Amino acid sequence: MQDFAELLDRLSFEPRRNAKLALLTDYFASTPDPDRGLALAALTGELDFRHAKPAMLRSLIGERTDPVLFALSYDFVGDLSETIALMWPKREGANAAPPNLSEVVETLSKAGKTEVPGLVSGWLDTLDETGRWALLKLVTGGMRVGVSARLAKTVVAGLGSLSPDDVEEVWHGLKPPYEALFAWAEGGAEKPETNNPAPFRPPMLAHPIDEADFERLQPEHFAAEWKWDGIRVQAVAGRERNGATARKLFSRSGDDISAAFRDLVDEFDFDAAIDGELLVMIEGRVQSFNALQQRLNRKTVTKALMNSAPVGIRAYDLLALDGEDLRERPFEERRDRLEDFLDRLGHPALHVSPMVGFSSWAELASAREDPARFDAGEDAAAIEGVMLKRRDAPYVPGRPKGLWFKWKRDPFLVDAVLMYAQRGHGKRSSYYSDYTFGVWREGELVPVGKAYFGFTDEELLKIDRFVRNNTLNRFGPVREVVHTSENGLVLEIAFEGIARSKRHKSGLAMRFPRIARLRWDKPPAEADRIDLLEALVNDDEKA
Amino acid sequence: MGALINTSREHLILTEAGLYCPAGGFHIDPVRPVKRALITHGHADHARAGHGAVMASAETLKIMAARYGEDFASVTEMAGIGESMPIGNVAVSFHPAGHVLGSCQIKLDFSGFRIVVSGDYKRQADPTCAAFELVPCDIFITEATFGLPVFRHPKAEDEIAKLLKSLELFPDKTHLVGAYALGKAQRVIALLRQAGYDKPVYLHGALEALCRLYEEEGVKLGPLEPVGKRGRELAGEIVIAPPGQLADRWSRRFGDPVTAAASGWMRVRARARQRGAELPLIISDHADWDDLCATVAETGAEEIWVTHGAEEALVHWCGTMGLKARPLNLIGYEDSGETSESGGT
Numbered sequence: 001m002q003d004f005a006e007l008l009d010r011l012s013f014e015p016r017r018n019a020k021l022a023l024l025t026d027y028f029a030s031t032p033d034p035d036r037g038l039a040l041a042a043l044t045g046e047l048d049f050r051h052a053k054p055a056m057l058r059s060l061i062g063e064r065t066d067p068v069l070f071a072l073s074y075d076f077v078g079d080l081s082e083t084i085a086l087m088w089p090k091r092e093g094a095n096a097a098p099p100n101l102s103e104v105v106e107t108l109s110k111a112g113k114t115e116v117p118g119l120v121s122g123w124l125d126t127l128d129e130t131g132r133w134a135l136l137k138l139v140t141g142g143m144r145v146g147v148s149a150r151l152a153k154t155v156v157a158g159l160g161s162l163s164p165d166d167v168e169e170v171w172h173g174l175k176p177p178y179e180a181l182f183a184w185a186e187g188g189a190e191k192p193e194t195n196n197p198a199p200f201r202p203p204m205l206a207h208p209i210d211e212a213d214f215e216r217l218q219p220e221h222f223a224a225e226w227k228w229d230g231i232r233v234q235a236v237a238g239r240e241r242n243g244a245t246a247r248k249l250f251s252r253s254g255d256d257i258s259a260a261f262r263d264l265v266d267e268f269d270f271d272a273a274i275d276g277e278l279l280v281m282i283e284g285r286v287q288s289f290n291a292l293q294q295r296l297n298r299k300t301v302t303k304a305l306m307n308s309a310p311v312g313i314r315a316y317d318l319l320a321l322d323g324e325d326l327r328e329r330p331f332e333e334r335r336d337r338l339e340d341f342l343d344r345l346g347h348p349a350l351h352v353s354p355m356v357g358f359s360s361w362a363e364l365a366s367a368r369e370d371p372a373r374f375d376a377g378e379d380a381a382a383i384e385g386v387m388l389k390r391r392d393a394p395y396v397p398g399r400p401k402g403l404w405f406k407w408k409r410d411p412f413l414v415d416a417v418l419m420y421a422q423r424g425h426g427k428r429s430s431y432y433s434d435y436t437f438g439v440w441r442e443g444e445l446v447p448v449g450k451a452y453f454g455f456t457d458e459e460l461l462k463i464d465r466f467v468r469n470n471t472l473n474r475f476g477p478v479r480e481v482v483h484t485s486e487n488g489l490v491l492e493i494a495f496e497g498i499a500r501s502k503r504h505k506s507g508l509a510m511r512f513p514r515i516a517r518l519r520w521d522k523p524p525a526e527a528d529r530i531d532l533l534e535a536l537v538n539d540d541e542k543a
Numbered sequence: 544m545g546a547l548i549n550t551s552r553e554h555l556i557l558t559e560a561g562l563y564c565p566a567g568g569f570h571i572d573p574v575r576p577v578k579r580a581l582i583t584h585g586h587a588d589h590a591r592a593g594h595g596a597v598m599a600s601a602e603t604l605k606i607m608a609a610r611y612g613e614d615f616a617s618v619t620e621m622a623g624i625g626e627s628m629p630i631g632n633v634a635v636s637f638h639p640a641g642h643v644l645g646s647c648q649i650k651l652d653f654s655g656f657r658i659v660v661s662g663d664y665k666r667q668a669d670p671t672c673a674a675f676e677l678v679p680c681d682i683f684i685t686e687a688t689f690g691l692p693v694f695r696h697p698k699a700e701d702e703i704a705k706l707l708k709s710l711e712l713f714p715d716k717t718h719l720v721g722a723y724a725l726g727k728a729q730r731v732i733a734l735l736r737q738a739g740y741d742k743p744v745y746l747h748g749a750l751e752a753l754c755r756l757y758e759e760e761g762v763k764l765g766p767l768e769p770v771g772k773r774g775r776e777l778a779g780e781i782v783i784a785p786p787g788q789l790a791d792r793w794s795r796r797f798g799d800p801v802t803a804a805a806s807g808w809m810r811v812r813a814r815a816r817q818r819g820a821e822l823p824l825i826i827s828d829h830a831d832w833d834d835l836c837a838t839v840a841e842t843g844a845e846e847i848w849v850t851h852g853a854e855e856a857l858v859h860w861c862g863t864m865g866l867k868a869r870p871l872n873l874i875g876y877e878d879s880g881e882t883s884e885s886g887g888t
Contacts, residue, residue, distance in 0.1 A: 010709075012812070013821045016799070022712055065692070066863060072856045073693045077811055086693035086810065129695065129810070427799045429790040429819045476817060 001127065003031060004039050004101045005134030011145040015426030020147060024155040028182070035101040037177025040156065042101075042138055044149040046176055049109040051141040052116055054080055060121050064089050081140060084124075085132035094125035102177070108139065150253050159185045165202035165397040168254050172200050197238030198246040200254045201273055201319050201327070202397035206387060206404035213405065214361045222388045223331065224356040224364055226376060227406055228314050229289045229384040229497070230279035231296065233257070235313055235350070236320075237268040245269065249278075260298045263306040264313070264349055272341065275317035275395075276353065279382060280309045286379040289511070290499040312349035315342060316387075319395060327395040334395065356386055364388075368407060384496070385409045411494035412536060413516060417445055417524045418489040421467040423477040424452065431460055432467040432479060435515070437491050438506075441530040445483055446506045448533060451493060454514030463489070463518065485525035492517040498536045508533055554633075554653055555660075555684075557871065562660065562684075564651060567630040569598075571649055571660050581622075581635065583662025584646035585610070585725055598622050600637055602645025602760055606725065609756050624673075627652070640664035641675030642828050643726030644757055650678050658682040659842065665827065666834040667699060670733040671726070671762045675838075683844035684871065687852030688829040689807050696807055696831040702824040703734045709801055709822055710781070717777045717797040721786035721804040721818070724750050726828050728783050729757045731805050732764045734826075735781065743768040745777055747784035747793070774798070790819040807831070836860060 007027045014020055024043075028036050041047045061070060061084045070087065077083040099107075104123065111119055120139055124132050137143055153171065154164040156178075162185050173194025174181055183189035232252040240246050247268040249258045258265045261278070280287040280295070287309075295301060295309050318338035319327055326334050335355075342352050356374060358364040364386060366373075372380035385408035393403040416437035424433035434452040438445035455463065466481070466489055473480040482488050494516040501509035508530075556563050560573040569579040576593035583589055583599075585606030590599070592611035596618040599607070607615050622628070622637040624647070629635075637647040642663040651658045657680040664686065666675050689696075710718055722728040728750045735744065743766040746754060751769060758764055770782055774796030788794060789802050804820035807827025815823040830838060835857060839847050847868040849857045854870035861868030 010822075013815065013823060015821065019713065019801075026712060066859075068859050069692050069856055072853070072859075073691050076691055076853070077693055078813055082812060083693060086695070087691075089692075128697070423790060423819065425819070426821070429802065430792055430795050477819075 001098050001101050001104060001123075001135065002131050003027065004035065004042075005127070005131040007039070008134045008137065008143070008145050009130045011147055014146070017151070020151060021155055021158070024147070024152065025158060028155060028159060033179045033182060034177030037179060037182060038101050038105045040152055040178055041105075041176035043143060043145075043147050043152045045143075047105060047138075047141075049105065049111075052120055052136075052139040054140070056117055056120075057081065057084055057136065057140070060084070060117055060124075061088070064121075081136035082133055085136055086129055088124050088132055090125050096122075096126045098126040098131060099123055104135065104138065105176075148253070149255060153254075156181060156185050160187045163398075168200060168202045168397075170194050170196075170199075171254060172196055172198075172248070172250075172256065195241070196246075197240050197271075198236040198248040199273075200234060200236070200248070200250045200256075202254070203232065203234065203252055203275060204317075204395050204397060204404060205399040206406040207399060207401065209388065209405040209407045217388075219358065219360055219364070221390055221392070223335070223391050224358055224367075224386050224388050225316065225353050226314075226356060226371065226379075226383045227385040227387045227408065228277040228279055228286065228353065229382050230277040230286075230292055230314075233276060233278040233313065234319075235265075235268060235274040235276065235315075236272070238271050260295065260301050261311055262301070264311050267347065267349065269347075270341075270345060271323065272321045273319040274313065274315045274338075274350070275319055276313040276315035276350075278311055278313055281312040281349065282310065286314070286382040288381050289497060293499070310349070312351065314351055314353035316353050317395065330392045330394065331389050332391045364407075368409060383409070411496055411516075412498070414439065414448075414493050414495070414532060415490050415519060415522065415527045416448065416493050417483045417527045418463075418467075418481055418491055419445060419447055419483050421463070421479050421481055428460075431464045433460060433464070435463070435491065437493060438483070439528050439530050439533065441506075445524075446530060448504070448506045448508055448530070449493065449495070449510040449513045451491075451513045451515050454494065454516060455518070459515075459518055483524060486523060488524040490519035490522040490524055490527050491515050492519055498533055500537060506530065506533075508537070554651065554656070555658055555682075564631075564633060566632040566653065567635065567651070569630060572662065580616075581649055582607070583640065583649060583660065584642055586643070586663070589662060592616070596620065598635075600624065600645040600647050603647070604645075605756060605760070606645060606753070609752050622647070625676075638676045638678050639673035641666060641669060641672060644672045644729070644760060644762065646672060646726075648676070648678055650680065656681055658684065659844075660684045661686055661838075663688065663829055664838070665830050666838065667696060667827075669699075669730055669828070670737060671729045671757060677838070677841050679843045681844055682846045682848065683839060683842040684848040684850060685835060685839060685857070686829065687835060687849045687854050687857045689827065689831050690835055690849070690853035690857040692832045692856070694807060694810055694827075694831045695833055696810070696827050697825055699730070699734055699826045700738065702805070702826050703731070703738050706735075706781070706803055706822065706824060707738060707740060709803075710779070713801055714779045716779065717775075717800040718781050718822070719789060719794055719797060719800040719802050720781060720783045720824070721789040721802070721806075721820070722750075722783050722826075724753050724785055727805055727826065729754060729762060729764060730828065731783060731824075731826065732767070733762065736763070736765045740781070741765060742780065745770045745773070745780055745782040747782070747788055749785050749788075750783060770796075786818065839866070840864070 010023050073087050074083045153167040157164045157167045170192055173196030180192035184191055234250040237247045247265045249261050249265050251257050280291040318334050339352050356367050368386045371383045388405040390403045416439050419438045420436040421432035422434040424431050436447050436450050438447040470482040471479045493513050495510040495513040497511040499509055560570055560575045560577050562571045569581050570577045571581045572583055572589040573580050578595040580594040581598045585603045590607050592615040594616045597616040598620040601621045604619050627634045627636045634652040636650045640646040640648045640662050649660045659678045659680040664675050722731050732744050745768050775798050803822035803824050804818050805824040805826040808814040809823030809825045847861050848871040850871045858868045858870055
């Protein structure tokens with residue numbers, strides 16, 4: 001537990017991906033089974049036991065400490081688990097050895113609800129501050145140390161010579177503590193047998209297309225389809241040995257998101273793996289991303305939400321059918337099989353994503369400009385560009401060169417004024433690199449978003465200098481910079497969409513905002529007004 | 544308010560310049576220029592320039608001269624450690640506080656009624672200064688920088704081990720350690736030497752003079768080199784700089800260093816993040832909560848005055864132990880160590 005605690009502690013402060021990889025590699029290479037596998041499960045969110053609730057923690061600390069000292073401490077620290085971890089007074093005479101991770105996980109998974117408080121306080125007595133903090137993170141179920149499941153799997157793959165996608169392929173058929181996986185990764189054992197009837201298959205991804213690509217590529221070698229603005233998913237179903245059907249919906253990164261989309265997943269009645277886009281569909285019409293957003297990042301979902309935002313899939317590809325792996329087949333063949341399969345299935349929420357017919361790049365360009373006029377009709381608002389796929393390409397996990405391209409719709413642009421700048425992290429900690437910008441509303445600037453990329457290193461230096469030389473106020477790591485109608489820095493912001501948001505003062509939230517250009521030439525008075533952004537908010541949302 | 548407090552107020556009163564002893568005609572650690580000052584230690588929030596006469600330990604006088612120039616006061620008097628000296632109607636003595644080189648508590652003895660002003664102190668071992676001496680007294684005026692039970696400092700040796708482990712794991716990165724120029728920087732270096740690290744330690748210019756002074760006072764720091772114009776060639780080396788330089792333009796020369804910060808505040812994650820620390824090292828030159836409580840009890844004082852820091856919690860704790868206690872709101876001392884490059888942490 002103490003080693004795991006030290007790992008979490010280091011990870012929580014480490015901004016660099018490479019350093020996180022190094023810390024995790026060091027831990028996995030030096031920690032024995034089953035602890036390392038349980039750590040992997042904790043980091044990838046695969047541990048499932050009765051979690052401790054804040055109320056329970058409060059009562060534990062209440063039994064041990066003076067309420068005034070606790071209140072003052074909590075007020076200073078600001079985080080309940082951390083306050084408890086730091087001020088926990090060990091019981092007199094407590095000198096048991098700290099538990100190892102497997103002891104904690106196994107005991108908790110078997111424990112009844114009434115036993116949990118006693119177990120947790122007993123362990124707290126044996127650990128130091130960092131150990132207690134890690135234990136409380138573990139038992140409350142929130143790691144949040146900036147390690148994605150993908151990163152953790154990448155580390156395991158890197159223990160030997162596997163690729164992260166190799167690990168993804170077997171992942172969902174394995175269970176903690178993953179001893180067979182570590183043995184395989186370290187080269188001492190065969191690939192684990194998984195017998196998983198509904199496995200995740202690492203997706204094939206596209207490269208953004210360049211102007212220059214068009215000269216090189218032949219239109220007749222490629223098929224085109226709409227790029228939907230939803231989330232990329234894999235819908236998989238298959239028969240268990242006992243005849244039952246296993247049904248799964250995976251995100252692009254391999255997270256099992258079935259629980260949040262039961263309305264869709266429970267209807268899967270096939271033995272196949274479909275690659276497609278998850279979208280909200282009302283009466284067959286594809287809704288914008290904003291409609292989908294309310295259903296994302298939820299563990300479960302209410303009936304009311306299922307009814308008001310029903311989801312469906314626009315299918316792009318067919319990876320497996322009735323036990324046959326189709327990934328080696330050329331795109332054209334897979335596409336035919338997909339159309340045929342969905343036709344026979346006749347499922348109301350599973351539709352093939354239509355192809356876009358074109359004979360020249362110019363023709364495709366005009367389809368991309370105006371999807372509504374190219375058969376997309378009312379669905380056009382949910383289209384964010386076109387995809388180009390080589391007709392003869394197999395389905396290759398990862399981002400192979402030259403096979404798939406994405407040609408996104410041009411982003412929206414707005415000229416905004418820099419209002420606040422915050423120091424970055426890690427490599428950027430000496431730079432003011434996170435920018436809050438605003439647009440005009442009734443003669444005042446209102447903040448409408450934050451951006452922290454899109455600029456070159458050279459531009460960063462210039463903005464940093466501007467921030468330092470034009471500071472009005474300092475609030476810790478944040479500086480307020482000059483922003484009057486005459487003086488200030490205008491930033492051209494590119495973004496993918498905009499929606500209503502109660503969280504922001506302006507009532508608007510941008511998707512994927514980034515800095516497109518620095519407009520040193522433009523006086524702030526000429527920056528855009530909020531009306532421009534209001535006009536971009538999807539019409540049905542206004543109603 | 545009890546009779547004792549009223550009596551003691553005549554012994555030591557609070558003025559705009561700080562604590563004043565009418566019987567002796569002197570201030571202790573005044574925050575503005577006064578006629579006569581007794582100084583506990585050399586951190587700039589306690590030791591200021593421009594007083595008429597200054598009495599302090601030999602090391603503190605040297606530190607003040609190094610920081611402010613030889614003429615930092617009109618007259619200086621060296622206080623012998625543990626020697627009782629009459630000033631007016633009070634007997635004054637200086638006793639090691641274990642905070643930084645030369646740091647002292649000041650005992651005021653009014654015909655047997657004893658008040659001890661702790662200044663800043665710690666009880667942890669420190670190879671760079673004399674250890675804290677427990678001075679029994681009737682009134683103990685304690686600091687409370689880390690006066691909350693969330694602050695329990697770990698062993699400094701273990702924190703240094705974290706730094707060395709990181710250096711092993713990331714041998715191609717400069718390890719940039721933020722440490723205050725007086726006390727913390729030298730302690731970090733001395734701890735590195737104790738742990739067997741014998742390569743040169745590279746110093747930001749602001750640390751050079753005080754490191755030299757420590758060496759002259761017999762604190763061995765091993766090979767030290769100025770950073771000077773060097774940058775990326777210090778990959779895999781340890782560089783020590785004032786905390787304010789960690790995330791500023793000066794640090795860009797090292798490319799993408801591992802940023803460590805040595806301070807008691809590193810115990811709290813939000814504070815460590817605010818400082819931009821990627822490798823927080825909980826090394827403090829102040830007493831932690833347990834040591835504050837223990838010291839208060841061990842002095843045998845019946846009354847505790849609590850200054851600069853989290854007064855409220857310590858005053859409350861004293862109350863639960865049946866001790867009279869009150870906060871003494873001294874203005875002008877760094878209570879958070881957040882921005883100052885002079886105050887201790």
